[in-house]
Amino acid sequence: VYQIPRGTRDITPEEMQKRRYVEEVMRSTFNTFGYREIQTPTFETLELFTAKSGETIVEELYSFTDKGGRELALRPELTAPVIRFYVDKLQMEPKPLKLFYFGNCYRYDRPQKGRYREFKQAGCEIIGTDTSEAYAELIAMAYNILKKVGLKNLELNIGELNILSSIFKRFNLSKDQQKYLTPLIDKSLFEDVFVALKDFGIKNEDANALTEILQTSDIKKIENFIKDGDAAKKELTELKKIIDLLEKSLGIKNYKIKMSIVRGLDYYKGLVFEIEAPSLGAEKQLCGGGAYELIRLFGGKETPTAGFAIGFDRTILALESEGFKFPTYRLDVFVIPVNDDMIKKSLEITQNLRNQGVSADLDLLRRGISKSLKYASSINAKKAIIVGPKELEQDKVTIRDMNTGKQEMVKIKDITQIVK
Numbered sequence: 001v002y003q004i005p006r007g008t009r010d011i012t013p014e015e016m017q018k019r020r021y022v023e024e025v026m027r028s029t030f031n032t033f034g035y036r037e038i039q040t041p042t043f044e045t046l047e048l049f050t051a052k053s054g055e056t057i058v059e060e061l062y063s064f065t066d067k068g069g070r071e072l073a074l075r076p077e078l079t080a081p082v083i084r085f086y087v088d089k090l091q092m093e094p095k096p097l098k099l100f101y102f103g104n105c106y107r108y109d110r111p112q113k114g115r116y117r118e119f120k121q122a123g124c125e126i127i128g129t130d131t132s133e134a135y136a137e138l139i140a141m142a143y144n145i146l147k148k149v150g151l152k153n154l155e156l157n158i159g160e161l162n163i164l165s166s167i168f169k170r171f172n173l174s175k176d177q178q179k180y181l182t183p184l185i186d187k188s189l190f191e192d193v194f195v196a197l198k199d200f201g202i203k204n205e206d207a208n209a210l211t212e213i214l215q216t217s218d219i220k221k222i223e224n225f226i227k228d229g230d231a232a233k234k235e236l237t238e239l240k241k242i243i244d245l246l247e248k249s250l251g252i253k254n255y256k257i258k259m260s261i262v263r264g265l266d267y268y269k270g271l272v273f274e275i276e277a278p279s280l281g282a283e284k285q286l287c288g289g290g291a292y293e294l295i296r297l298f299g300g301k302e303t304p305t306a307g308f309a310i311g312f313d314r315t316i317l318a319l320e321s322e323g324f325k326f327p328t329y330r331l332d333v334f335v336i337p338v339n340d341d342m343i344k345k346s347l348e349i350t351q352n353l354r355n356q357g358v359s360a361d362l363d364l365l366r367r368g369i370s371k372s373l374k375y376a377s378s379i380n381a382k383k384a385i386i387v388g389p390k391e392l393e394q395d396k397v398t399i400r401d402m403n404t405g406k407q408e409m410v411k412i413k414d415i416t417q418i419v420k
């Protein structure tokens with residue numbers, strides 16, 4: 001027997017129903033914010049991702065050489081592809097350009113629950129604006145999408161990379177030292193950060209202040225820390241505007257300022273945010289995003305860009321762990337010919353129903369009433385139609401309600417009206 005590749009999954013009809021439901025809610029929420037859907041290829045030139053996505057992403061790339069000798073990679077994410085698309089064909093579009101997408105992504109990662117080598121993202125990019133209202137709306141949309149799909153328990157964290165680097169600068173940390181600290185900060189290993197700072201020769205008092213500022217969610221403390229002449233003063237003012245709009249105009253009060261958000265991709269600049277589902281445990285990050293710079297690197301005319309991506313598979317896992325009741329799809333009618341002579345008429349009735357937009361199936365195994373009824377109940381059909389010779393003489397069939405077991409004879413011409 002063949003085995004499924006590590007880190008990939010087969011999706012059953014039941015799971016697929018859940019996924020379609022979630023996708024539709026997400027899609028319509030993107031639409032309500034004025035975003036329009038696009039699609040890009042599953043693979044791209046390798047260079048697109050090695051250019052600026054960052055070391056961890058590059059290490060995890062699925063790359064290959066095609067028969068024409070081209071170096072290609074399965075996409076690990078869609079921001080770089082969307083910006084490639086923009087620079088190539090969409091630069092003349094009116095601004096801001098609001099785009100969203102669904103797509104499978106590929107990362108050669110160590111698989112575990114919520115972490116796969118093939119996974120799906122729902123994401124968006126806004127191109128051509130960096131106003132505080134654009135950023136506030138972006139964060140609100142991410143939060144609203146996850147709320148709309150039915151999640152109750154969410155944690156929204158907002159950070160600012162320019163403020164973070166200005167804090168680093170204050171302590172004269174070199175690029176290498178910052179690089180060493182970043183993964184520790186990302187994993188919230190603040191004791192290790194403290195030890196590292198001491199190793200770098202930073203005074204006890206300063207190391208304390210720095211580790212504290214990384215952990216505070218009190219914007220006042222950050223304000224006190226950022227002195228007047230500081231380069232990050234402007235960013236702090238902008239951040240305050242964004243959270244003010246989020247709270248007062250967009251109704252999102254449930255957020256935390258978190259200076260320790262560093263994000264795993266190298267292209268971010270400025271605002272960053274993440275949304276977590278605490279119910280998920282280890283792989284609890286549902287959404288990540290922020291402002292970033294890629295356009296000039298890809299040869300386009302510089303304009304601000306921001307976006308986010310939601311882990312689609314983790315969203316489903318989070319809903320399941322919260323005990324969310326997904327709407328279930330049910331077949332409207334299962335048609336049962338009582339003997340072989342009834343097959344022709346049964347097929348005709350089934351097809352008529354389908355033409356009227358009713359979902360209908362019929363017994364294709366010639367297995368008689370009781371076995372067919374059992375099957376109809378196992379596939380959760382709403383109604384069964386039993387087609388027998390005596391009823392047919394009067395142009396009638398028997399309709400059985402599969403929930404109650406109640407049966408009634410009805411005229412064939414009335415079936416659609418009754419089952420609808």
Ligand code: HAM
Nearest residue numbers: 077079114115116119285286287288289307308309311
């Ligand atoms: P990211 O944080 O790398 O950001 O991925 C976004 C989300 O995809 C994560 O929060 C997580 O839910 C999900 N995800 C990532 N890796 C896996 C995996 N191995 N298995 C399952 N789910 C996973 C980006 O990809 C950026 N392009 C987001 C963005 C858009 N920034 C600006 N615009």
